Each structure stands twice: as structure tokens, then as C-alpha cells.
Amino acid sequence: MKRALLALAISLATGASALAQQDVADFYRGKTLRIVVGVGVGSGYDVNARAVARHLAAHIPGNPTVIVQNQPGAGSVTMANALFNNGPFDGTVIGVPFNGLPTAPLLQPGGVRFDPVKLLWLGSSNRETQITYLWHTAPVEKFEDIRNTQIVVGAQAPGTTQYDYPMLVNALFGFKFKVITGYESTPKIHLAMESGEVQGNAASNWTTLRALSPQWIAEKKVKVLAQWALRKHPDLQQVPMALDLAKADAERQAMLLMLARLEYGRPFFLPPGVPAERVEALRRAFDATMKDKDFTAEAAKLNLDVDPLTGEQVAALVEQVSRTAPETAARVRAALEAK
Numbered sequence: 157m158k159r160a161l162l163a164l165a166i167s168l169a170t171g172a173s174a175l176a177q178q179d180v181a182d183f184y185r186g187k188t189l190r191i192v193v194g195v196g197v198g199s200g201y202d203v204n205a206r207a208v209a210r211h212l213a214a215h216i217p218g219n220p221t222v223i224v225q226n227q228p229g230a231g232s233v234t235m236a237n238a239l240f241n242n243g244p245f246d247g248t249v250i251g252v253p254f255n256g257l258p259t260a261p262l263l264q265p266g267g268v269r270f271d272p273v274k275l276l277w278l279g280s281s282n283r284e285t286q287i288t289y290l291w292h293t294a295p296v297e298k299f300e301d302i303r304n305t306q307i308v309v310g311a312q313a314p315g316t317t318q319y320d321y322p323m324l325v326n327a328l329f330g331f332k333f334k335v336i337t338g339y340e341s342t343p344k345i346h347l348a349m350e351s352g353e354v355q356g357n358a359a360s361n362w363t364t365l366r367a368l369s370p371q372w373i374a375e376k377k378v379k380v381l382a383q384w385a386l387r388k389h390p391d392l393q394q395v396p397m398a399l400d401l402a403k404a405d406a407e408r409q410a411m412l413l414m415l416a417r418l419e420y421g422r423p424f425f426l427p428p429g430v431p432a433e434r435v436e437a438l439r440r441a442f443d444a445t446m447k448d449k450d451f452t453a454e455a456a457k458l459n460l461d462v463d464p465l466t467g468e469q470v471a472a473l474v475e476q477v478s479r480t481a482p483e484t485a486a487r488v489r490a491a492l493e494a495k
Contacts, residue, residue, distance in 0.1 A: 177217055177433075177437070179433060180217045180218065180434055180437045181217035181218040182218065183246075183247070183434065184216055184217060184218030184219070184220040184247075185219070186218075186220070187220040187221070187248060188222075188223060188248070189212075189213070189216070189220045189221070189222045189247075189248050189249070190222075190223055190224075190225055190248065190249045190250070191209050191222060191224045191251075191252055192224075192225050192226070192227050192235055192249060192250070192251055192252065193205045193224060193226045193227070193228075193235075194229070194231075194232030194233075194234065194235035194236065194251065194252065194253040194257075195226070195232060195252075195253075195254060195312070195341065196226060196228045196312070196340040196341030196344070197226050197341065198341050198342075199341040199342050199343065199364070200361050200363060200364030200367060200368065201252060201254065201422065202224075202341070203367055203368075203458060204252075204281060204422050204460055205224055205252045205424075206224050207451065207455055207460060208281060208445060208451070209222045209223070209224050210222075211448050211450055211451040211454070212441060212442065212445050214445075215442075215445050215448070216437060220248075228312070228340060229313075230264075230267055230313055230314075231254050231256060231257070231260070231264070231312070231313045231314055231315020231316045231319075232253035232254040232256075233257070233260055233264065233267055233268060233315060235253060236251060236253055236257055236260075236270045236275075237268070237270055239251050239270075239427040240271070240274075240275065240427050240428065243427050243429070244427075245427055245428065246431075247426060247430045247434035247435070249426075249427070250278065250424055250425065250426060250438070251424070251425045251426070252422075252424055253423065253425070254316050254317075255280075255417040255418065255421050255423055256315050256316060256317060256320060256417050257315070257423070258272040258417065258420075258474045258478070259413065259414075259417060259477060260272070260315055261478075262413075262477075262478075262480060262488075263315070263320070263488060263489050263492055264314060264315055264492075272474050272478065273471075273474060273478050274428045275425040275426070275427065275474075276426040276427070276428060276430055276435050276467070276471075277420075277425050277467045277470040277471045278426060278435075278439050278442045279423070279424055279442040279446070279465055279466050279467045279469075279470060280420040280421060280424070280464060280465040280469075281422040281424075281462060281463075281464050282363065282421045282461050282462055283419055283421050283463045284361045284362075284418045284421025284422065285361070285384070285385040285389040285392065285418065286359045286360060286361055286362065286383065286384040286385065286418060287359070287360065287380050287381075287382065287383050287384070287395070288321075288322075288357070288358050288359060288381045288382040288383075289356055289365060289379065289380045289381070290307065290309075290355050290356030290357075290379050291352075291355055291356055291378060291379075292377050292378060292379060293355075294356055296381070297379070298381065299381040299382040299396055299398070300401075302331045302332055302381075303329065303330050303331055303332065304332070306332040306333075306334055307333055307334070307355050307356060308334045308354045309333055309334070309335055309354055309356050309357055309358040310336050310339045310344075310345035310348050310349070310353075310354040310357060311336065311337045311339065311345070311357075311358070312337065312338075312339050312341065312345075313337055313338075314337070317358075317359035317384065317417075318335075318345070318358060319335055319337060319492075320359075320414060320492055321359035321384055321398070321414060322335050322358035322359065323491055323492050323494060324410065324411070324491045324492065325398065325401065326494065327491030328402070328407050328410060328411075328491065329407075333358055336353075336354055342357070342364055342368060343368060345357050345360075346368065346369055356378070361421065362383070362389060362392065363459060363460055363461050366459040367458055367459040370459060380392065380395055381395070381396075382395060382396055382397070382398045383395045383397055383398065384397075384398045384399075384415060384418065385397065385399075385415065385418055386399070386412075386415055386418070386419070398411070399411050399412075399415065406484075406487065409481070409484045410488050410491070413477070413480055413484055413485065413488055414488060416473065416476075416477050417477075420465055420470045420473055424442060426438065435467075439466065439467040439468070443464070443466055446462060446464040
């Protein structure tokens with residue numbers, strides 16, 4: 157009797173799962189799914205999102221058409237505010253933000269109209285290592301030289317690592333970064349480096365530099381002075397870690413809050429309210445895309461690393477960040493507000 161009941165339960169569960177998948181396929185068939193990147197065209201986030209978009213549809217039941225749009229502004233907060241409050245909430249739009257977005261309510265509360273814990277995270281395509289890299293003519297040779305010599309760096313906006321990381325080490329360790337904001341994308345910062353308008357980029361992804369300007373590495377046009385990560389990147393074993401600047405526990409906690417975003421380095425999310433079966437289908441489609449041989453081959457060609465997290469893993473990390481001690485968040489927020 158027990159075996160019969162167990163078999164019946166399994167049969168019912170399997171049938172319900174199949175029906176749910178069919179419902180998802182019926183919904184997405186003939187639809188267009190938009191991926192909205194909260195960063196400018198040509199940036200590392202944009203290149204990565206477009207690579208994912210080219211392969212994602214094949215793994216979504218119903219195989220919708222997937223397109224990519226860009227809505228940069230305020231470190232992706234503009235895009236996140238719009239999707240969180242205005243939707244659509246049916247699973248036809250995916251947001252791709254700067255990885256600092258989950259810390260925005262802690263560090264930029266004034267302009268935030270979303271709750272990162274309530275966003276439905278689909279996954280992240282890579283854990284990231286960020287680097288400080290300067291044009292070869294910059295008058296410093298070591299990261300700690302910037303304690304004594306002012307270096308002008310370009311950034312897109314507060315909320316991006318390009319702004320947040322140098323401002324933090326200025327406040328905590330007496331560095332002399334001068335951060336110029338307003339650049340639309342990392343390629344625009346690279347043009348400014350070539351023209352002498354700025355001397356470098358204080359923090360962008362190692363994969364972004366490799367993808368956008370690999371010739372700079374080969375020709376030694378830039379100096380990589382530091383890496384921002386919780387562990388050293390295999391390519392950068394001789395490059396010092398910014399985290400090692402922290403000697404006191406309070407300093408280390410502040411740095412760890414800022415570095416946490418790199419664990420979910422290339423995140424994707426849905427706005428709240430999307431039906432659970434569509435969330436599940438899109439999460440599993442994202443996971444399958446990360447293992448898709450055509451996707452990984454294209455990523456390799458584009459110099460994009462693939463080291464994914466599931467949506468559930470990203471959601472757990474975002475929840476953990478949301479529980480940051482108030483005094484740590486206050487200390488970091490004060491550093492970012494310094495002029």
C-alpha cells in the first residue's frame with residue numbers, strides 16, 4: 157500500500173511539473189524577452205549580457221526572442237528602480253546591473269526605490285576580480301605610491317567600483333585618488349586614458365580589460381598595480397591585493413562589504429512578482445546556458461571568464477549583504493560621501 161501511494165505521489169508530482177513546464181512554454185512561445193543592461197553599450201557588462209542573450213533562448217521553454225537594451229544611469233539604480241516599481245512583472249524582462257547594486261540601499265539610500273532582497277536573482281555568470289590599472293606614463297610604480305602621489309582616474313558613477321573603491325581607500329588608508337565621474341562606459345574611460353584626460357581606472361574587471369583592450373596588456377601600455385578580490389586570480393599571482401591594506405578589524409570589515417559584490421560579479425535578476433514557475437524555468441535556463449558549449453566557446457573567444465553562481469546562491473549572498481552591521485555600512489557610506 158505504501159509503495160502504491162509513493163508511486164502515485166511521484167506520478168502526480170511528475171505530471172504537475174510537466175504541466176507547469178508546458179504552461180511556461182505556452183507563455184513564452186512567440187514572446188520577446190528583454191534583457192535591460194544598466195550600463196552603457198560596449199562596457200564589459202554589456203558584452204557579457206549580449207553573449208548570454210545569444211544562447212539563453214534555446215534553454216527557455218517556448219524559445220522566446222531575446223533582445224538586449226541599455227538603460228545606464230546612477231550605477232544601474234535608474235534601471236533597477238524602473239523594473240522594481242514598473243515591471244513588467246510577467247517574466248518578460250531581465251535586469252543586468254552593476255554588481256554593486258545590492259549594496260545601494262546601504263550606501264546610496266537617497267536614490268534607491270527597490271529592495272535587492274525582493275529582486276528575483278537568476279544567477280551570475282562569473283565571480284570577478286577587479287584591478288587598478290594605470291596608463292604606462294603614470295608617475296607611480298606601486299599601489300601604495302598613491303598614498304603620496306595624486307592619480308586621476310575615470311569612473312561612471314557612484315555605486316560602481318570605479319568610484320567606490322578608490323574613495324574607500326582614500327578614506328581608510330590615505331590614498332590620493334582623484335575620481336572624475338560621468339563617463340558613460342569603460343571604453344570611454346579607455347579613450348580618456350589614451351588622450352591623457354585621466355591616468356587610469358581604479359577598479360574594473362580583469363576580464364573587462366582583457367576583453368576590451370587586450371593589446372594594452374600585450375604591449376605593456378598599462379600598469380596593473382592592485383587586485384580587488386577575496387582571493388588572488390590565477391593570472392595575477394604577482395599583483396598585490398587591496399584587501400591586504402586592512403590591518404584593523406574595522407578596516408577589514410569595511411573592505412569585505414565592498415568586495416562581497418565580486419562574488420556575484422555578473423548578476424541577472426527579475427523584478428518581484430513574476431510567477432514562480434517562470435522564475436524556476438528562467439533560473440534553470442540560465443544554469444543550462446552557463447554549461448552550453450557554444451556559449452562557453454564564445455565567452456572564451458571574447459576573453460570572458462565563466463564561473464557561475466545559481467540564482468539561489470546569488471539570493472543568499474544578497475541576503476547576507478543586507479544584514480551588514482550598521483556601523484560598518486555607516487563607515488563605508490561616510491567614505492563614499494567624502495569630497
